[in-house]
Amino acid sequence: MSKVTQKVRHLPMRLVIGIAVLLLTAWGALALWHQMPQHPAARWIATLAWSASGLSVAVSLAGLLERRTRRIAGFVFGAATAALLMWWGTLQPSHQRPWADDVAQLLEAGIDGSHVHLKNVRNFEWRSETDYTPQWENRTYDLDRLRSADLVLSYWMGPHIAHTLVSFGFDGGERVVFSLEIRKERHESFSAIGGFFRQFEQILVAADERDIVRTRSNARGEDVYLYRLQMSQANVRALFLEYLHAANELRRTPRFYNTLTSNCTTIVFELARLIAPALPADYRLLLSGHFAEYIHDLHGLTPGHRYAELQALGHINERALASDASGDDFSMSIRQGVPGVPADEVSP
Structure with missing residues (x-):
């Protein structure tokens, strides 16, 4: 089977994964943005860094990056996702805040x-x-x-x-x-x-x-x-x-x-x-x-x-x-x- 044929067969799976990555990227960006309103600089840095890691994976799935670069992008995004989910799990509701x-x-x-x-x-x-x-x-x-x-x-x-x-x-x-x-x-x-x-x-x-x-x-x-x-x-x-x-x-x-x-x-x-x-x-x-x-x-x-x-x-x-x-x-x-x-x- 030629390399071209293999790539064509893998396109549907790559498309599904790419859409999932983009949705997760959007969710994470919004979560970071709305959880860090009192720290504008940190909010911008965290949101942009997270978005860049997700978009790099989406680009790699489109076949626009070398294999080594794709692996690095996937590893970075995987680590970022793990960190994001761990942070999300630490968010707990409270009665002790400066309420309106x-x-x-x-x-x-x-x-x-x-x-x-x-x-x-x-x-x-x-x-x-x-x-x-x-x-x-x-x-x-x-x-x-x-x-x-x-x-x-x-x-x-x-x-x-x-x-x-x-x-x-x-x-x-x-x-x-x-x-x-x-x-x-x-x-x-x-x-x-x-x-x-x-x-x-x-x-x-x-x-x-x-x-x-x-x-x-x-x-x-x-x-x-x-x-x-x-x-x-x-x-x-x-x-x-x-x-x-x-x-x-x-x-x-x-x-x-x-x-x-x-x-x-x-x-x-x-x-x-x-x-x-x-x-x-x-x-x-x-x-x-x-x-x-x-x-x-x-x-x-x-x-x-x-x-x-x-x-x-x-x-x-x-x-x-x-x-x-x-x-x-x-x-x-x-x-x-x-x-x-x-x-x-x-x-x-």
Whole structure:
């Protein structure tokens, strides 16, 4: 068999290996870049050195280097890959970092009979995204007075991606909202790509609606939608308790946030699946902006309405901004006209 024929036969295998090397090179470059933001010079050196080693192997697989040079390139890349994976394994989540003010405190939940005691409920007064008065509170809720759960979606980067929150309502108008978020440090800002590369820990925030919903609709100008969830009282209670369990677990054991597998939408799905194990997986769990439509298709929103109608009536921004000007109760104002919300929740 001629050398030319041998090379042709080896081309498919070389192509597969070359693609794998390029993908690994890209992953490693992004991992290094997002893990070293506080050391700009070292970040550039490490990222460029790693990328050069990967690209040299890709070039060698194309047959553009001598055999000896190919072996050296392969050895260097193999050693670099081993070192990179060993370093990756040393990255561990922590609760001990210089956290940003709005994620500085971890939620702690205690249950005494039908009473739930929450420590570190966030109730900031937001004047703008960067101008605020911090306030953390201890609150007690009576599970026997728990009545409703609302799904809240806040859109901040187009129609396909949204932040997902669940707001629980009690007799007498008390409400508390749960939200899984990145736990960013003071120098950090959110990065969807960084969320794939262990850049952030996660935190489960419990907050007042005027804090966590109003900051999105009024301070940040995000498009916010609210939907009444159709759940039995037993399932509302079970979902609420699952959030408390998740908060205490996270307090005991820190975890990394992951943009794809451990985010604000997947936690809602995971908790709901504990109650209803037959919930189907769906692409809309990844495209979180369509999560409410997914729930609607499962008959989990107010019946008798098309999804487009529920979405239009659930858009709260105009009502949220008006409540600032009028001084009306925020939670009552944003529920005006939302299907499934009874009259006693929208009037004093």
